[in-house]
Amino acid sequence: MADLELTDLHGSLTDRALNSMNFLNEVSHHYPDAISLAAGRPTEEFFALEDLHRYLDLFAQYLRDQGYDEPAVRRTIFQYGRTKGIIQDLVARNLAVDEDIHVDPEAIVVTVGCQEAMVLTLRALRAGPADVLLAISPTYVGITGAARLVDLPVVPVGEDDDLVAVVKAVRADGLRPRACYVMPDFANPSGLSMDLDGRRRLLEIAAAEDILLIEDNPYGLFPADGHDRRPTLKALDTERRVVYLGSFAKTGLPGARVGYVVADQTVGTTGLLADELSKLKSMLTVNTSPVAQAMIGGKLLANDYSLVAANRREREVYAANLRAITDGLAARFPHGEISWTVPAGGFFVVVTVPFPVDDVLLEKSAHEYGVLWTPMSHFYDGDAPIHALRLSCSAVTLAQIDAALNRLTALIVDQLVPSGGPELDL
Amino acid sequence: MADLELTDLHGSLTDRALNSMNFLNEVSHHYPDAISLAAGRPTEEFFALEDLHRYLDLFAQYLRDQGYDEPAVRRTIFQYGRTKGIIQDLVARNLAVDEDIHVDPEAIVVTVGCQEAMVLTLRALRAGPADVLLAISPTYVGITGAARLVDLPVVPVGEDDDLVAVVKAVRADGLRPRACYVMPDFANPSGLSMDLDGRRRLLEIAAAEDILLIEDNPYGLFPADGHDRRPTLKALDTERRVVYLGSFAKTGLPGARVGYVVADQTVGTTGLLADELSKLKSMLTVNTSPVAQAMIGGKLLANDYSLVAANRREREVYAANLRAITDGLAARFPHGEISWTVPAGGFFVVVTVPFPVDDVLLEKSAHEYGVLWTPMSHFYDGDAPIHALRLSCSAVTLAQIDAALNRLTALIVDQLVPSGGPELDL
Known part of the structure; x- marks a missing residue:
């Protein structure tokens, strides 16, 4: 056997x-x-099967409104599609409306949930055995697991640790910290959030130490009573320092398994990090189910692009x-x-x-x-x-x-x- | 920047x-x-948007027929689900009806297209730097790409090469051939098929040399005029030698991005390789979109589990x-x-x-x-x-x-x- x-x-x-x-x-x-x-x-x-039918129809109608004929509508939903996705325009509008994040849709890769976005990002950044990921501890187990899949060690950064000191210690060990993973809003598992000053300081440290920040934001739309939402790191990011991971699992519908990554960093002189992540995705899942993307697209259309409203x-x-x-x-x-x-x-x-x-x-x-x-x-x-x-x-x-x-x-x-x-x- | x-x-x-x-x-x-x-x-x-609505309704009705109440129907389709999938029973029936392959549904992991099934299988098998994959050359670029993502070298086996000699040469170089990737039916890109004797001989060689076979079968349902379908390696496999990769992209609907892997090999004394692949999947994509699985499930139900018929x-x-x-x-x-x-x-x-x-x-x-x-x-x-x-x-x-x-x-x-x-x- x-x-x-x-x-x-x-x-x-x-x-x-x-x-x-x-x-x-x-x-x-x-x-x-x-x-x-x-x-x-x-x-x-609030799950309702009728919504799935409605979202599908809304998305098909949206394609018609964009000038697609019927064969093109069917092809877009049924056929293999572009690796980056078919709803990046809608996602970009959602980010503008709900998060005041303004990015070129070409900097967005639609992924099979946020988990695939993590794997793509870490796979790209892990170039050799000296590379490590920093992660605020306690850490969401999904990022640790994604790092394990690509043989990337994770160095925990305690909530009270000095990030600069950790970066310097890691470098002194001959290692290369590529990025720091952080969930600034209502983190899983700690529930904690960073204040505005903390966010600005984190961006400054990342710039000074020349590391990327990987911002994961699945819960940001859900402030408690009496609390306001705070700007994401990506909304504050003026120098493409932040790779932003988005999820529709909590705000769209989990059963679609649709997430995305905003990777507007340039690579070399011509490309975007999003293009490189898309190349990796072509060999990981080819593309995110267009049927599932249509469901999320329909939900965005049904709510004027606002998941806060939805x-x-x-x-x-x-x-x-x-x-x-x-x-x-x-x-x-x-x-x-x-x-x-x-x-x-x-x-x-x-x-x-x-x-x-x-x-x-x-x-x-x-x-x-x-x-x-x-x-x-x-x-x-x-x-x-x-x-x-x-x-x-x-x-x-x-x-x-x-x-x-x-x-x-x-x-x-x-x-x-x-x-x-x-x-x-x- | x-x-x-x-x-x-x-x-x-x-x-x-x-x-x-x-x-x-x-x-x-x-x-x-x-x-x-x-x-x-x-x-x-033959793409028709109405079919998507119909497949979704058929799958929901199937769940009701299985005794699910309405909240459970909605939860199954909308919520995160089991990592292995929600349609393994239907896939197992399809394999029995169309391929005379008989496997426990627990040995099946539903994946984001066949591509994810490749990545999971190769990720599991690549334990160290001595591991290599053999692949019949010319080789589908998707398996080469999947191997690159997990740092697994691919050793090409020419159509006229002696597989045993290649295995022995690889071992003499201090490398460990884990498996040989093969598309026995109407291969991409060669179009060639193995005859029945060739299939039996390949299984014997794999047993004698103690390597796995990774069988990929996206085109098997499409014989040319005057030709019959041949039994897959998996149908001939009596000793769990074959990891079988299935795709619904050509036979179901590409826009669902649903495939699967049959991995009935045991691991240690208690588990199945499918369980290990499922663990990896939990950190790669969490699970395959239940909405997309429902579409494929509905299509299987609409055709009495036969994709030959469909x-x-x-x-x-x-x-x-x-x-x-x-x-x-x-x-x-x-x-x-x-x-x-x-x-x-x-x-x-x-x-x-x-x-x-x-x-x-x-x-x-x-x-x-x-x-x-x-x-x-x-x-x-x-x-x-x-x-x-x-x-x-x-x-x-x-x-x-x-x-x-x-x-x-x-x-x-x-x-x-x-x-x-x-x-x-x-």
Whole structure:
């Protein structure tokens, strides 16, 4: 038999980053009745099959309005298309309307979700074994996984670390920091955002140290109540220092698997980084499903290019849910037994507890308490115990949040109080 | 400005494989009025927007018939889904019906076209710098490009080479041949097929030498008139020796960008190679667009799982076009001035001429003669001049074939006869 050993396969397959995703999925499949404060999926409340038909028709009509005859309309949606995509014009208009980012549509590559945009960017930047990626830690596991696929080491930059010092230390080791990955708005997993000064300083440091910034912005449209949206790094970027990764998974529709990368950096004298990423894409996925692009294109057209407008209801849901989690924790832990972040938006609250939080505790929580969450250890390099867990507010109802927090509280209390000991006053 | 040099980026970006695809696309964009015998795209004759609506509805109804309630139907199509896909059951039934291949749906990973299936397979198999891929030469440029992305060298195996000798020579160089890539049916670009004995012998060699076979089968459903389909390597494979790559681009709908890989090899004691590929996919594209999968699922449901049945009209078109090309060449070159293959099916005819065929000649052909084709040099390693070109029959009408062959004949005649010399009798 032609069977294989794991040691015969690429090293990423035994790496924690790839297996942690798998483990988390398996736990949630294994305990379908547990309430999930783990999933970062968007709310399902407003999904409607009719919308798919409508988006498709709207996009076809848009092509006709652009002067396409019927065979050209059909060809555009059915056939292989240009590797860069068929909706870059619409994406550029969306970026102008919602983000005040103004880029040539030719600097945009439409990708199979933001994940492919990460892989393309890191594949291009990893030229040799001295290259490394810097990433603000804790770090989204998707960028770590993408880096593993292209054999690019990731150097974590702690939230309180001096980025300049890290860059200099990396260089002193003979390594070449190519870029720093950052999610300035309502980051996954930390929930934290950078203030405007921090954004400007980061751009200055990147310029001074001559590294790129890879800005990932899946949650920026979802500020919490009483908070405003802040300008993205890309909107502040006057010298093509930022490669901007966009996702329609949270704001468009996840099942389309459409994202994009804005790569307006020049390469040599004639080309754009977007052209080089497109060449790589031609050998990775050829192009992003035109049928799926038509769905996103139709949704943009249906909302005058504004995903802020398209997501008014979703934003209210997320803001209410986020408040329900932080208020719910405050009501259940009034005496400082544990602490948690109160994010200015997005999907995630990080709870810090006085005991280590690992996969064993997650399994126990799923099995005995019926509640799922994500150990923060999955977002750190190394084996140091991490005393924190991530709660997501996006794919649950208010009633589920209430029940889930009761269950989580029971788990935490049982961990705090040795069994048989006195109960905390809750 | 944060601008880059090509030498700062991954080596694949200066590789011929990635640039040849780009060059060929650019030529065809640059000469939109030239008739294209270059494109390997499927015929556009039967595209109908209504079908997309119908496929989506059929797939939704199928989910209901499986017991899904409405929220679950919507979630399956709209939400992120399982990395392996949502239509493996339907793909497995299609393989049983059309190919007599019988595999557990769990051994199937649905991918973003066949291209992603190639990248996943090669990424998994490339464990270290000694690993190489063997590939029957001339070789589809997509597998070469995929290999470049994962830094896996490709060793060409000439059609007349002894595979065993190549394997032994590679091993003698301290390298590890992981697999041999082969397209046994109506190959791109050669148009050639392996006979049944050749298939059996290849499986025996792979077993004796302990290498995998990567079988790519995009054209197998399209035999020419008077020819039968032959069993795939996977259908003959009794010891999980074959990783089978499937595409719906030619038989389903290209704009869905849905393909798959059958990887039933075990890994270690518990897992399947499909599970490992799925882990890699979770960091490459997360999952294949469920909306796009629903389209392909709907098409399979609409045709009782048979793409042979779904492609009766297309098969007639391709068979007639293929005959028009070979008959048309015979009528225009009755005296053996040039030669060409008469394939048993598929899209491609290879024309051999007594002069080298390069990109300069293609540009001249496009500009001065108004006809596009593909220099066979794009499918070979190295710089040796190649005296052959590839014609594709799939995306043209009979009238276009007639006109294109007239133009091609004029080009060939002008190349054969020094200008000012006597004309050939045509």
